[in-house]
Amino acid sequence: LLALVANTTGMTTLSYMGCFFIWAICGFITGWLKYGGLTSFQHFTLRLLLWMDRLSPWNYARFLDYATERIFLYKVGGGYTFIHRLPMDYFASLEADNFSKETGLFARWRLRYYLLPSFLLLVGLLLSILKLIPFAFEDSYLRNLHSNMNKGRYPKVIVYSEKLLKLNNKNARALIYRGIAQKELGNYQQAISDFDYAILLSRIPRELELYAVANRGLSHLWLRNYKQALQDFENALKKSKKNSIFQAEQLTNRAFLYNELGNYEQALSDSNKAIEIIQIRESLLSAYALLNRGRANAGLGNEKDALSDYNKIIELSNNIKTSQNTSISELRAFTFNYRAYTHARLGNYEEAIEDCKKSISLGNKFNSAKKPQIALAYKSCGFVFALKKDYYEAIKNYDKAIILDPKLGEAFEYRGLAHSKLGNPKLALQDLRRAIQLYKEQGKNSDKQRVINTINNLQ
Template structure:
């Protein structure tokens, strides 16, 4: 074996692995005696096109990994590549030391402080790796080496060139579901590292890790690993649980976030933590925000001269973005940032692309990077505000919009964004003030009028709301949303024919406006126009057969003229689309009750309660059933629960209905309701 030299100068010392995808060797370079390397043979289809792709991919990846290696010496370097006998080989740095598989041994759990130290060290590496737009993709104990020379951990075997050779998925034990499905995220690495931490705390060998997949909570799907016999710091357990959440959106998004939480439980001094956090943030990846509402508000600027290569990559990214190729734009901006991690312009535009792709976590991070590079950039705060809003972090969004306004008080979009966030937090007064300020700065701002009108309607300022919708229609007579929103307001005002006209205008402008069909159908139903209502609900299901609300509303319509079996069919269809649809259970129960099937009705009401124990209608309706079944005590209990919930929800009339039923059952003096229902109350979703 030693007589054969790979590429003419790599002498094979040992075969480390021999797998289907190729062999891995420990070699020595005979031209540099004593220098050892890892050589990986990558078996691929022997055709020129594949080899060309491999060369290009290797050149790109190795250049990036080389730059990462300059930032952190705990990352294995790619050295070279070559071709021999129609096989492709890569040469990697050899790290003398032992893999973590030698430390994580079956039945020998590591101490808590050892696991925390391990996590901190690998997370520090991931911060650098992710900042270059690289995801390791293959984190496991065998790819973490304890270096012999300084006992530091080194991350090896990046899944770079390998991914172009085969689609085979290895190491499923460490892979989150989104990676298995090809939807890779930065926090896919965090998941894998979390599994490594669990293995270390439990003393599990690599072969035993797969058992974790069978130890999941049946309701949540989350891994159950921390049992009562395992003494682990609760804060550490919470951190690891968040690292390995099944849904990547509920997981930590960035390695810096995990680091911050870990440092809190290791009692790192506050000043050291802030200083280190600031250092880490300098290499965060991310994304800048709101494109749809503020494309024209950008005033992008470069903070320093850029090279020709950077400018070319940046311009290619801009061109792809403007052509709608957002994924391609991200790739170009990644390369521009790799050439210069201080390029604020590239961060901003990459943020645009991520936002368009709906990746708001990345949008928020890129905005943070832009702010770090230029704290006086009002647009960066504005962008991050919209990203935070999309993530449901409304308080953080408001803080960013406020800072953007301080830096540029003439930005109507920032007031608008803050108004939206305040509305989400029920700050109606502040929200209306912001929308009004946006309108004052930009009198033709139809979005601000529209949102102010919606909020005014919710506050029962219906005349003012209609005036706002009128203004939108005056500015833009083809804005279907304004007609639809005005129609909703007219419906609340009992102006049914005016509402019909508005819904019809909205549909004429946008023939696929599902919500306009839905509420026009409701108005037709209330007016007794049976055929017209049915046609509207049917139109929705032709546009979108999975729009469950259409089945609910059509079921209520059918119920209204005595077609109880038809109503049951509609509610059943809705439940096929959403098995947890409480309105469907409530209403189907009412239909069963009308048909005399008290048992089925009772089951449906009970299912609604099981899904949501605070659903007042289900208790009320079950109370009706129990009254008919002569179950006096059960009925009283249900009506009492319904009354309490109606009262908390401000449903005065329904509360009084429930109280009357209780009084009647208790033989107390109470007038029977003039419209006491034959069956239960209906619910729309």
Template sequence: MGSKEAIRQGHHRLQRIHPPRPQEPWTYHHRGYAWSEKKDYDKAIADYNETIRLDPKEASAYRYRGLAWSEKKDYDKAIADYITSIQLDPTEALAYQARGYAWSDKGEYDKAIADFNEAIRLDPTEALSYHARGYAWSEKEDHDNAIADYNEAIRLDPREVTAYFHRGYSWSEKEDYDKAIKDFNKVIQLDPKDAWAYHHRGYAWSELKDKDKAIADYNEAIRLDPQEASTYFSRAGVWSEKKVYDKAIADYNEVIRLDPQDAWAYFKRAYAWSQKADHDKAIADYNEAIRLDPQIAWAFFNRGYAWSQKSDVDKAIADYNEAIHLDPKLATAYFNRGIAWNEKEDYDKAIADFDEGIRLDPNEAVAYLNRGYALGQKNDNDKAITDFNEAIRLAPNNASAYLNRGYAWSLKKDHDAAIADYNEAIRLNPQEASAHLRRGIAWTSKLDYDKAITDFNEAIRLEPNNALNYNHRGYAWSLQKDYEKALADYDEAIRLDANVAFPYAYRAWLWATCPENELRDGKKAVESATRACELNDWKYAPDLEILAAAYAESGDFDKAVEWQEKACNLITDEDAKKAAEERLKLYQERKPYRDE
């Protein structure tokens, strides 16, 4: 039975143990007691009123009328009657005990404890007083004092089932689940139909990570009381932990059927839908949870995550904003909003969010990883590496941290450090295609094309539909002067993704400048280079240079000069500009360029 129900049972125990005497003016008193036993408290109160009218000094009549008021949950009237009863008979322990119950029902546990103290002083053999005081201590979250009182209650009355139940609850609150289970076992032994005992034992098993025993207990609790929504809710939580989301959803459905106003049931069901990657249903449930309780910060946070999974970054940010508004200390909301800003390429806002999230939770490795990424996108590679270092310190088995730090080293032209990090990323996650790709790029930068091609081969094996893998292998083949293989890889890259400029440009370069005469084709080179320029909005100098080389190969040197001049105007690096001007001079002399 639940805690409040146990307290109400205590009221009935008071009546059963001390029935009134059936004599005049006790006839009304006796009939009032009978009405109370039939739960007709209005008639009981009417008879106690008559008893008091006939004998206004009879303390027990006030006490029993107080019990009836308590059953009607009119605790103020109950307490008023108990006060009168105590004034008339200050030595009656049961009056203090009854008033203690009323204070407890009103949530005034200090006053309840004071009354139970007095009841125990007057009658130290009454188990119920210890039990009720223990309950008051537990409501104050003082479970040590609660357990001490339950121990005494059980010593005085070893068959008092609710004392074992409440002690088991206190052991659970102290996270001593083995002792909790022993107490719930005793409850079940004494009362095998107590659904709440199975429910709470199930909770203890779940905290001990014995999910199967937890579910078995929840099953029995539901069999005994199929209308108790909270048991379905708890069982659903275990199904979710076991990743059996269909059963979890079925249980949350039942919770919602029994209690359609339970916002947390929608919240939890939404999470289960999200784990099944059904983000539309997840969002619908988060919507309902928020409608029922718009103060649940986590509902906005989780809905934001669902929006992000649907690539609706703006809606995700709006929800993260509200989650932060409701709970400004919710670090993970800053982290996720920062990731969303990264996706929108607003790196300053991303960094600001990661800064705040890290201030709130400085031990979250993923925050440093994502801030490092944002810093890298702003070309602040030193700070990025510092963040990746911290991410690795906090989570040394996170392959992504090594992968990103390796890329930062590559941007700093420290290819040995980059390769060392890529090695570690691959050791931790050998199925990560991008790690093989990036290591291959680093080997290319070190002019070790055989190792580069080996890595690109592995990247292609792992991700055969990623055009980027073919782009880079094609480039490595061209540097090895295996031009036919290079062209084949560029063709495959374009087949896989026709909207990326890189393979068009490099294919055009080979067709325009290849040392092998039979592979050059000026017309094809112009077509391919033009497409590269279109994809980059005619703003990328290397594309314009390749187009110029293509026109030169096709014999249209006027166009070659025109586009080479435009490329020179865009180039800012002195060495690159010098090389471009040398090619311009070549075209002005009406000579094509050859990439020897």
């Protein structure tokens, strides 16, 4: 029965053996009380009283020899009795006297009076067990939660998080882990709700609070809520320890955000600070810091420096050890995408197209939540074909990018330019106006102004 319970509930061997041990103790106490427990207690009390008054040794095997050497007498009326028998005679006479007076209903009520303490003790034990069993489950759920999180099994992370939250709906760790799983599955609003609730808890540890704030910032980032994302990253940075890995992570996150907003100088500064803290080593964090620096250099026109960083990432990614292979694939897909864009600007069109194909191939292995990232690869492919003046092929790639990510403003902007080159001003204006709307919603003011200037030139 215990094995069946363990298999169906996810309990570990240690957990259900602990429950078995508790039930065994409960059964032992119940049996002891039912079969002579009260008599045994009285006997023990008698021995203890005699021993404390130094009237009898604790070891009964020596009692007769001891009594032979020293006979303790007590005068009762005109005769004498052994003093060590007085407590026993007292208990016996008391019981005989009381029970001789009790008949019928009164005797039954007295019996219940004696059984009441035992009953209350059993109730207390059962209540304690009912409280202890959930803790055994909680320990099992936490272990499964950590294991599945490390392996990137996010649906199972959500399952075990919800089991923990049924035991305690204010479990900050369960809320944060479920939020991270929702974020990785592309459910960014649900993730933000979990992080918000976890942060509001009054007794959340400081480390967990910072972890929740940082991940909420990432959720806002993927929703292109750049203002809220920036606030979270900066709050996490203010409270982080100087030169810590956590600080480097937040600098890397903020650098990514600055690149999205076109603030390349600030992105470069944050990337360099992060690299200075973590050094160049075979880790995902180091690789993403290099990726951000490469993007910033490309944005500032330093294409050769950008290519150097991208090449270094590809080299490092072959040796990065992680339990989540999808993380490596995602990193490489990002890198090939941005390297393709840089190759195109340098006129290396064949290398650019090859990198685009690699990025798309890796992206197709992602789950549906990663569609916006695959869209970036199609946008880069469209950019390469546009530079080659193959506008029809460019538009095909922009179409695919927009289907995957309808909020990708750059895809609308570049497709509008391609339509303009093909002599379709109506379609061009339609796409460019949509790009302006998206840039405005996302707070990309410099990009918005650029498209406005483009429209003015076209008209």
